[in-house]
Amino acid sequence: MNVEDVFSSRLRIKIVKILMQMSELNISEIARRLGINHNAASRHLQVLEDEGILQQKVFGRIRLYRIKENSLKAKAIQNLIETWES
Amino acid sequence: MPRYRSIFKDETKLDISYVPSRLPHRDRELRLLMEFFSFLLQFPAKMTQRVIITGDIGTGKTALSQRFGVDIIREADKNGTNLRYVHVNCREYRGSLFMILHHIISLFYPNFPKRGYAAEELLRNFLNILDEENIYLILALDEFDSLVEREGSEGVYKLTRLQEMRQNKPQRFSIICILRDLKAIGALDASTRSTLQSNVISLEKYSKEQLRDILSDRASLAFKTLTVSEETLNLIAELASSEGGNARFGIELLWRAGKYADAENFDMVALECVRKAVSSIIPTVRKSDLASLSFHEKLFLLSISRRFKESENDHISLSEAEKAYNIVCEEFNIEPNSHTQLWKYLHSLSSIGIIETKVASVGSRGRTTIIYLSRIPARELEKELSALLEKEA
Numbered sequence: 001m002n003v004e005d006v007f008s009s010r011l012r013i014k015i016v017k018i019l020m021q022m023s024e025l026n027i028s029e030i031a032r033r034l035g036i037n038h039n040a041a042s043r044h045l046q047v048l049e050d051e052g053i054l055q056q057k058v059f060g061r062i063r064l065y066r067i068k069e070n071s072l073k074a075k076a077i078q079n080l081i082e083t084w085e086s
Numbered sequence: 087m088p089r090y091r092s093i094f095k096d097e098t099k100l101d102i103s104y105v106p107s108r109l110p111h112r113d114r115e116l117r118l119l120m121e122f123f124s125f126l127l128q129f130p131a132k133m134t135q136r137v138i139i140t141g142d143i144g145t146g147k148t149a150l151s152q153r154f155g156v157d158i159i160r161e162a163d164k165n166g167t168n169l170r171y172v173h174v175n176c177r178e179y180r181g182s183l184f185m186i187l188h189h190i191i192s193l194f195y196p197n198f199p200k201r202g203y204a205a206e207e208l209l210r211n212f213l214n215i216l217d218e219e220n221i222y223l224i225l226a227l228d229e230f231d232s233l234v235e236r237e238g239s240e241g242v243y244k245l246t247r248l249q250e251m252r253q254n255k256p257q258r259f260s261i262i263c264i265l266r267d268l269k270a271i272g273a274l275d276a277s278t279r280s281t282l283q284s285n286v287i288s289l290e291k292y293s294k295e296q297l298r299d300i301l302s303d304r305a306s307l308a309f310k311t312l313t314v315s316e317e318t319l320n321l322i323a324e325l326a327s328s329e330g331g332n333a334r335f336g337i338e339l340l341w342r343a344g345k346y347a348d349a350e351n352f353d354m355v356a357l358e359c360v361r362k363a364v365s366s367i368i369p370t371v372r373k374s375d376l377a378s379l380s381f382h383e384k385l386f387l388l389s390i391s392r393r394f395k396e397s398e399n400d401h402i403s404l405s406e407a408e409k410a411y412n413i414v415c416e417e418f419n420i421e422p423n424s425h426t427q428l429w430k431y432l433h434s435l436s437s438i439g440i441i442e443t444k445v446a447s448v449g450s451r452g453r454t455t456i457i458y459l460s461r462i463p464a465r466e467l468e469k470e471l472s473a474l475l476e477k478e479a
Contacts, residue, residue, distance in 0.1 A: 022197055023196070023197070024195060024196070024197050025197050026197070026198075026199045028199060028202065029197065029199060057218070059211040059214050059215065060203065060207050060210060060211050060214070061202070061203060061207070062198070062199060062202075062203065062211065064195060064197070064198070
């Protein structure tokens with residue numbers, strides 16, 4: 001996916017911001033915080049995971065998402081957000 | 087504003103959550119616990135252990151387990167074993183297996199969701215997490231009886247037997263169950279009981295002397311030097327001993343007495359501060375008890391309270407009390423009663439619980455009755471009795 005496509009979604013940026021704050025959350029909680037439904041959250045999370053920005057851990061039916069460790073893309077986005085919001 | 091002075095050096099050493107580095111009179115039990123779990127330091131994945139620690143309130147169950155936790159983790163760190171000790175008070179989670187497990191998981195994954203799955207699923211997740219993080223865990227379940235009460239045999243069975251259902255996987259967690267009375271697990275079915283009851287460590291009540299050692303240890307950590315006298319420690323030990331050998335009660339009393347001493351700007355924890363502390367913790371003598379005493383009993387008790395008010399000793403003898411009584415009778419212009427009568431009064435006062443008595447042998451000949459006034463501040467008692475006697479006279 002091109003960079004403009006990844007950044008074209010406000011929700012995806014919000015997801016990264018939430019995970020920067022909370023470090024780890026399940027899909028339902030992310031959906032609740034964004035005020036969107038489970039499917040939509042799941043779709044955006046999938047995009048971010050495919051791009052190597054997020055990673056997930058599965059415990060039975062529970063999937064916990066976090067920012068991917070040692071991912072250059074994730075670091076770049078975090079830097080961008082931090083610079084922007086500081 | 088005057089500068090705030092305190093006789094405390096570090097009052098957190100008297101807090102219930104403080105884990106002392108030394109546990110007086112529990113060395114044997116601590117060693118035993120170490121023995122039970124020593125396998126964790128050599129081959130943690132090969133087996134699992136279940137131990138029950140039982141004993142009355144304030145016999146050091148929690149402190150023993152927590153001390154052990156700190157010690158074994160230190161040993162495991164040296165070995166490079168990823169061992170954790172988690173202490174959970176089941177009552178805080180209303181005895182719910184689900185909430186207890188969720189709490190433990192949240193120590194590793196703080197945002198682990200609370201809803202949407204059953205306790206069994208959570209139990210499996212719990213093991214997955216331990217596998218994932220390669221953690222070996224000692225789970226101390228304090229107030230275990232509340233878990234038994236809420237979950238019954240099934241919940242406890244699941245928890246204790248869970249790992250056995252996993253074939254060819256490492257054993258991940260061992261359990262320490264902490265409870266007051268073994269009867270509580272009598273409610274479980276036989277097979278569940280048998281999984282638990284193999285190793286039981288019973289803690290005996292502390293004796294007065296043992297309580298004194300414990301209090302002395304804590305006092306030296308928490309108070310500045312020379313602020314807590316031998317007499318004060320003896321009195322608190324005596325009180326804690328009469329509360330069923332309850333060390334926690336004694337430690338709380340020591341803390342409160344220190345607070346009263348600070349409030350009065352004293353340089354030491356006076357015996358009177360301990361009496362005040364006791365009357366603030368436990369329900370002491372009701373005013374109606376005092377009012378129902380006979381006139382002479384009141385006079386006698388008044389003289390005892392006056393004697394204690396002036397004394398820094400934790401006890402007085404019957405003959406001292408008698409002398410004081412004679413003076414009081416003179417003050418009230420009344421003929422004093424005989425020694426035998428006073429001895430009877432002493433018994434009735436001690437049976438109500440206002441004073442305590444003990445018979446001690448003095449030197450080579452004879453015995454004497456010793457009187458303790460530990461539960462009520464002498465000053466308050468004197469005030470109350472004076473008011474009552476004034477009405478009657």
